[in-house]
Amino acid sequence: MKQIRNFSIIAHIDHGKSTLSDRLIQAVDIVSDRDFKDQILDNMDIERERGITIKSQSVCLPYTAKDNKQYFLNLIDTPGHVDFSYEVSRALASCEGAFLLIDASQGVEAQTLANLYMALEHNLEIIPVINKIDLPSADIERVKNQIEEDLGLDPEKAILTSAKTGTGIENILEGAVKYLPPPSGDSTLPLRALIFDSHYDPFRGTIIHVRLFDGTLKAGDTIKLMYNNAFYRVEEVGIFQIIRIPQKKLSAGQVGYIIAGIKTVSDTRCGDTITLKSKPCEGPLPGFKEAKPVVFSSIYPVASDGYEELAVALEKLKLNDASLIYEKDTSAALGFGFRCGFLGLLHLEVVQERLEREYDLSLILTAPSVRYEIIMNDGETLIIDNPALYPDPTMIEKTLEPYIRAGIIVPDRYMGAVMSLCLDRRGINKNYQYLTNNRLEMIFELPLAEIVYDFYDKLKSITQGYGSFDYEIIDYRETDMVKLDILINGEKVDALAQLVHRERSVERGRTACEKLKDEIPRQMFKIAIQGAIGGKIISRSTVSPFRKDVTAKCYGGDISRKRKLLEKQRKGKKRMKMVGKVMIPQSAFLSVLKTDD
């Protein structure tokens, strides 16, 4: 065990974590250069394209240190986005140490701090790393100052790297050996292993990623998943070196995988403890929490016969994404679909993209909503995440909505702009503190509903990209919500309904009608768009009729040209949904949430 080190790299988005991981893997020569694909740990298409890490993966780096001993350095990859913070926390719980990566030109940002706090909660040894020192705008002295002042870490310990050029990579490997503690634990005790991730393999079923704290495990053993109380026979254990390398056994301190004929990843829970049936441990490892969805949206196929296809695609996605939840849903306007729960807006976007890209589906997503707690007059509590199901207001005693605590770090010249954005979103400023001479952290309590849509984009734009943001859900608070209905040519469209705060309802009704007017294309007849609260019309707009005979231009002559045009037009319509007689484009369903610019 003395020759093992388990660590993560934690960083704010874009500070270079994936690039650095690639360099570490290259440095220990476990994949040939020819096979080496950049950012080898981010193996999903979408991750690659967006350059963000979503699913964590780990890799075991064999490294011969300067002391001539061979070490096994387990690098545990962590997702980089707030939506996935529970997965980060489980990955960190599997480590003894972490490298805290800071961009030499950007300096400390909101997630640098949030990640540091999480790492400290897990009592990890933390080594600061200043990356991107090759950049002309790198300011190492300033970052060292921040490391001392803002993070309370020793700047002298900081390792300087450029993941791009390869400078300092050796120092990281050597630093892991020298400064990170080896795992403790006892191989003779009953097995205690933490599930920190799992993924689905079409041939082998679920591959569980584990960190063993005590005990040993080998093929043939029967394991018990403590939270699920389920038993499985182990088919194979091993370690990750980009590919899976089977091993005779795994022992205390090691990080590796288990294959045990488990059908879907939802049968394993991230954070659950695995023990042996024959010799169980006393209790589970601490900190288990179920990852709960916080943002909800309904997904409908554009084609009315697309429901079965969507059902199959969701089932397949779910194999690999335990935090995605869904159930059947019907809408008077949109037909059959699914109500889905997501960890956050990014998670929603990733699922949408994967459905569209990997399963070639054309989809309508309704405006995302949070989950409200509604206490009825008769004392019953309803949990509502779909505005269409909001009960008759006269039967409601009170409504509660989820609140978050947001930490926003900005240069102080943007303080006023951030303040007015947050106050406008019903935020309460709890505190602010200067981190350096001109950077400050502002703490707000905000309703989650106010940030699910375009908050992050707005924050980025008002701070010219300098603002960074991190949040956690804190509690549910009483609120005064009303349901804003949208009527199109006099018909209520349930999928366009949203819950809005009473004080803002008139304004929101007006902007929703305006945005819809811009989104819905002209048709042969006049389209009336109305916003209504409790049957009372509060806003309206009109799309005037338009006659567009595209084939007229072809002078009746060339039939194939005519067909091409019609074809083109049909394609354009693919992302539109007929609601009554009106074609509504996909984008309109999300536009109702947009606020005025």
Ligand SMILES: Nc1nc2c(ncn2[C@@H]2O[C@H](COP(=O)(O)OP(=O)(O)OP(=O)(O)O)[C@@H](O)[C@H]2O)c(=O)[nH]1
């Ligand atoms: N100049 C320079 N650029 C770097 C260096 N390290 C990373 N980059 C660039 O910075 C950008 C972000 O790097 P990533 O490795 O994708 O960042 P990340 O922290 O993994 O981002 P997430 O996966 O979103 O958390 C990429 O364009 C990299 O090429 C470096 O040392 N020097």
